[in-house]
Structure formats: C-alpha cells, structure tokens
Amino acid sequence: MMNDRMKLSKEQEAILNGSQGEVMAKVMETLVRYGELFGADGMVPITSQYNHLVTSFGLKALGPVYDLMEKLIHAGCASSQKFTADPRPMDKNVPSSFLQNIVFNHFMYSKQEYYEGQLEKLGLVEKDAFTCTCYMDEVGNTPKQGDILSWSESSAVVYANSVLGARCNRNSGIIDLMGSVVCYVPHFGLLTDDGRKARWIVEIRTAKKPEAQLLGSAIGMKVMEDVPYIVGLDRWLGTLDEGTKAYLKDFGAATASNGAVGLYHVEGITPEAIQQGRELLVEEPNVYIIDDAELKRVYDSYPVIWKKKEARPKLCFMGCPHMSLDQLTQWTEKIEQGLKEAGKERVAIPTVFTAAPAVLKKFEETPYASRLRKAGVVISYICPLMYMNNPLSASMPVITSSNKLRTYTSARYYTDEEILEQITKGGSAS
Structure with a gap:
C-alpha cells in the first residue's frame, strides 16, 4: 500500500509496504489513517524512554484486544519501548461485598491474569508497573521536555504536556501501543507549535487558593479541548515544587475529564509559560474569569445521582x-x-x-x-x-x-x- 496524503520517509513507506511483515504493515497503516483523520502532515519518531498504555484491565468483553495482542506477540512485534500501564482494577484489600467479588472475578475482570501475561510479553517494564501517574519519580516513566510520546491516559497526557513540557496528543486506547510498536506517531495537534498555542486566557481572582479539582473542572467545562493560559494561579502555587506538582496533577486530571484539555499553561509555573510567556497566546484569545462565586456556581451545578441523596456514605x-x-x-x-x-x-x-x-x-x-x-x-x-x-x-x-x-x-x-x-x-x- 502506498500513501498519497501524508508525507512519509522511505523507512516509513517501506514498513507500510510490508518490509517488516504483514502485521507491522497493518500497524503502520492504522497510524497513517489515524493521522489522516486529524490532518497530520507526516509521522515523527517517538523519543521518550518508555511508553504508557491506558488499557490495563482484563475485561471479559475485550476479546478483540486480546486477539490483537496475540497477533503482535506471535509476529514478534513486541513494543520497541518498555511501557507502564494504567492501574489494576482489583485489590482484595479494598472493601467489597460477596456479590461484588463475584462480579469482579467471574464476570468483569476474569481475563486479568491472562491479559497481564500478554502485557509482560509485549514489554511491560515490570510486573507491578500499573499506575495512572507513571510520570512520578518513584515510578520512573518521566518524559523530558520536548519528548514525543504515544500515550492515551488523559490525566497522564495533560500532565506530561503541561508540567513536563513533553509532546503528546490525546490518543485513543491501543493507538498508544501501536505508536510504541512502530516507533512513530502522526504529527498533528499538540505535537506542533501552533497546536500548543493558548486560545483562552483564564484569570484567577479567588480570595484563597482554589481547590485543584474544582478549578480544573471549571476550566475544562469552559474551554473543552482548547489550550488555556492561566494567570494568577502562581500567586497561590509559588514554584514548581512537589506540592505544586501534586496540585497540577489533580487540577489537570479534572480539566481532561470534565472537558478534553490535553495541555494547559500556568504563567510563571509550567516550563513553556516560563520560557515563552504570553507569546503562547493566539491573537485575541477568549477570556474566562474565575472568582469564588464562579467556583461555587460550578460546585453547585454537579448532579447528585444517588438513589437516596441523604444516604450515609459507605x-x-x-x-x-x-x-x-x-x-x-x-x-x-x-x-x-x-x-x-x-x-x-x-x-x-x-x-x-x-x-x-x-x-x-x-x-x-x-x-x-x-x-x-x-x-x-x-x-x-x-x-x-x-x-x-x-x-x-x-x-x-x-x-x-x-x-x-x-x-x-x-x-x-x-x-x-x-x-x-x-x-x-x-x-x-x-
């Protein structure tokens, strides 16, 4: 198969045409088609030391995923990078009822052990490399500024882009593994300089340090997939120390889940904001002002979907x-x-x-x-x-x-x- 839209290198074309086997050709074709959907101009090499997978749970219903993994393993297409993965879904120490245990072990996650065996064959860093915060020092999967990644976990993607200055799109599950297998990802979106420009300037005018998860929720719901440039938060955060990193971890996860934010800039705190300042803003950005009243409005808007709203928490x-x-x-x-x-x-x-x-x-x-x-x-x-x-x-x-x-x-x-x-x-x- 030849590609007429994206510009590919000779090596990439060769892989697409089967130089490394039929399975690898299909992996490359999948990534090319994925890139074409988003207007990618080509493929770029992944430069991070490790990859990270979002699919860590052995759901019985994920038969096609297990079949895909087996094809990759059988064809010798193990990931070129070692990788970490999202957290395990079960722990016997967590409180659960008899019925919940039956559901977890026999219906929902009955393939967990089998799937973890597949991950180990494909390149899992080590048997306990399961977390959504792979970038923490203790875990060791911490990309450098400018590194190109192939991640999918939304909270990890937004942290890597924003706090570490790496470059990664909000990929879908399995695409993260395919990028790692073939060593390339499509070049578009947050991998580009233009894609990292902020379309919103968010002014923080609260009387005290805003709750990380609440602030992230407000911004995520407002800007959706756009990049926000946040001013006034450095007043409360100071420097990028361990406390600030934890704050931004939780803040970013809320922007990514309550909206679709893959990158934010915090003036005076995050690396690109320090290096480029307000040059990161597009001309005539949208403005969103957050004060205490706005945070209260957002908090009060959350629905309570418990059957008994006044129930005692279990x-x-x-x-x-x-x-x-x-x-x-x-x-x-x-x-x-x-x-x-x-x-x-x-x-x-x-x-x-x-x-x-x-x-x-x-x-x-x-x-x-x-x-x-x-x-x-x-x-x-x-x-x-x-x-x-x-x-x-x-x-x-x-x-x-x-x-x-x-x-x-x-x-x-x-x-x-x-x-x-x-x-x-x-x-x-x-």
Missing part, C-alpha cells in the same frame, strides 16, 4: 489520579488531627487511598504507613474508576474529592476539607 475513594508520596504523608497528618479533634481513633467511613505500587513501596518505608492504617484507612494500588464501573458499585453511596471519578461514575464530589470532615467526624452527606 465508602470514600481518594487518589484518582493516584496520590503522590507527599499527599499520602500530608493526609495521614490531616486524618490524625481530625480524629483527635473528634475524639476518635479510626475513620468513620471506610476509606481507600490509592497510589502507584512504586509510591506505596516508598511510603511503607516511612512511619506514616502504619499510622495511616492505624487510623483505619486502606492503602491500595487499585483504579477507583474500574472498581465503580458496575451496577453494584454504582448503587453504593461513594464519596470522593476526585472530579474525574465523579464525572465517570456515581461517586459524589466533595472538597478535600469536606471529605476530611466526613471521614473523621462522620455524619450524613449534605
């Missing part, structure tokens, strides 16, 4: 996306203080904190891990969204401070302060 999930080491330690202290004030020793609501296995390993080396468990909190590597994505879990009154989890499931959103109040003091949701 579970609390924190860590979507996965928590950082700093967040785990800070939340341990917050919970201890909250319990002390309430005259209690353990959380009033079953609570699960999730983080990458590599982060949890480091956390276990600190005294905080045993202190958090003593307070009754379950520490897990699970994907809360995958836990919630079934009728049994959806019928439970679950609370969270994750706007991503709220958007994709029946979980009810509360601010961090409200979550802390509920899990340490108890009481019904309001």
Whole structure:
C-alpha cells in the first residue's frame, strides 16, 4: 500500500509496504489513517524512554484486544519501548461485598491474569508497573521536555504536556501501543507549535487558593479541548515544587475529564509559560474569569445521582489520579488531627487511598504507613474508576474529592476539607 496524503520517509513507506511483515504493515497503516483523520502532515519518531498504555484491565468483553495482542506477540512485534500501564482494577484489600467479588472475578475482570501475561510479553517494564501517574519519580516513566510520546491516559497526557513540557496528543486506547510498536506517531495537534498555542486566557481572582479539582473542572467545562493560559494561579502555587506538582496533577486530571484539555499553561509555573510567556497566546484569545462565586456556581451545578441523596456514605475513594508520596504523608497528618479533634481513633467511613505500587513501596518505608492504617484507612494500588464501573458499585453511596471519578461514575464530589470532615467526624452527606 502506498500513501498519497501524508508525507512519509522511505523507512516509513517501506514498513507500510510490508518490509517488516504483514502485521507491522497493518500497524503502520492504522497510524497513517489515524493521522489522516486529524490532518497530520507526516509521522515523527517517538523519543521518550518508555511508553504508557491506558488499557490495563482484563475485561471479559475485550476479546478483540486480546486477539490483537496475540497477533503482535506471535509476529514478534513486541513494543520497541518498555511501557507502564494504567492501574489494576482489583485489590482484595479494598472493601467489597460477596456479590461484588463475584462480579469482579467471574464476570468483569476474569481475563486479568491472562491479559497481564500478554502485557509482560509485549514489554511491560515490570510486573507491578500499573499506575495512572507513571510520570512520578518513584515510578520512573518521566518524559523530558520536548519528548514525543504515544500515550492515551488523559490525566497522564495533560500532565506530561503541561508540567513536563513533553509532546503528546490525546490518543485513543491501543493507538498508544501501536505508536510504541512502530516507533512513530502522526504529527498533528499538540505535537506542533501552533497546536500548543493558548486560545483562552483564564484569570484567577479567588480570595484563597482554589481547590485543584474544582478549578480544573471549571476550566475544562469552559474551554473543552482548547489550550488555556492561566494567570494568577502562581500567586497561590509559588514554584514548581512537589506540592505544586501534586496540585497540577489533580487540577489537570479534572480539566481532561470534565472537558478534553490535553495541555494547559500556568504563567510563571509550567516550563513553556516560563520560557515563552504570553507569546503562547493566539491573537485575541477568549477570556474566562474565575472568582469564588464562579467556583461555587460550578460546585453547585454537579448532579447528585444517588438513589437516596441523604444516604450515609459507605465508602470514600481518594487518589484518582493516584496520590503522590507527599499527599499520602500530608493526609495521614490531616486524618490524625481530625480524629483527635473528634475524639476518635479510626475513620468513620471506610476509606481507600490509592497510589502507584512504586509510591506505596516508598511510603511503607516511612512511619506514616502504619499510622495511616492505624487510623483505619486502606492503602491500595487499585483504579477507583474500574472498581465503580458496575451496577453494584454504582448503587453504593461513594464519596470522593476526585472530579474525574465523579464525572465517570456515581461517586459524589466533595472538597478535600469536606471529605476530611466526613471521614473523621462522620455524619450524613449534605
């Protein structure tokens, strides 16, 4: 097959015409067609050390995915890059009923072990390389500024583009693997200089540091897939230290899930904003002003889809996306203080904190891990969204401070302060 639209190199043309076998030719053809749909002008090499896959769950219904993986393995088309993958969907330590366990193990994720075996054959970095926050230092899949990626996980894509200055489009699942297999991705969108220009200037005029997940939600719903340039947030964030990185992790996940943001610039904070400043703005950008009243409007607009709106929460999930080491330690202290004030020793609501296995390993080396468990909190590597994505879990009154989890499931959103109040003091949701 010859391509008449996108400009391909001789090597790319050869792969497309079968020089590396029929399966690799089909992989290249898929990427070419994908690029053509978005007006790509050609293919560019992937330059990151590792890739990241969004498909990490062994859903019984994903038969075509397993068939594709087998074809790649059989043809010797393992990924040219090692890769990490999104979190596992199950953990026996997370509270679940007898019926939920039957659904998880025998109906939903019955192919999990088989699928993980396929991933290991294709190039999984190591057996526990499952997290949505692969870019954390403890995990080690941290791209450099300017690196070209082939990722799909929306919260990881927006973090890599914005906080790290790498270049990646919001790809679909499996496209991430195909790019890694063939070593190329189509050149369009956020891989281009023009595609990284901001069409919105967002002015932060709040009286205090805005809640990361709430601010991200407001911006995501306003700008949708456009790139925002945010001013006034550096007043509250200071420098790009570990606390700011965690804030931007949660903020970005909300922009990506409540909208379709793949890149944002924060004046004085993110690398391209520091280097290029307001040259990143297009001429006559749209303007969005966010003050306390606007954040309250957004918060009040969230629907509550629980059957009984005043039900007592049965579970609390924190860590979507996965928590950082700093967040785990800070939340341990917050919970201890909250319990002390309430005259209690353990959380009033079953609570699960999730983080990458590599982060949890480091956390276990600190005294905080045993202190958090003593307070009754379950520490897990699970994907809360995958836990919630079934009728049994959806019928439970679950609370969270994750706007991503709220958007994709029946979980009810509360601010961090409200979550802390509920899990340490108890009481019904309001």
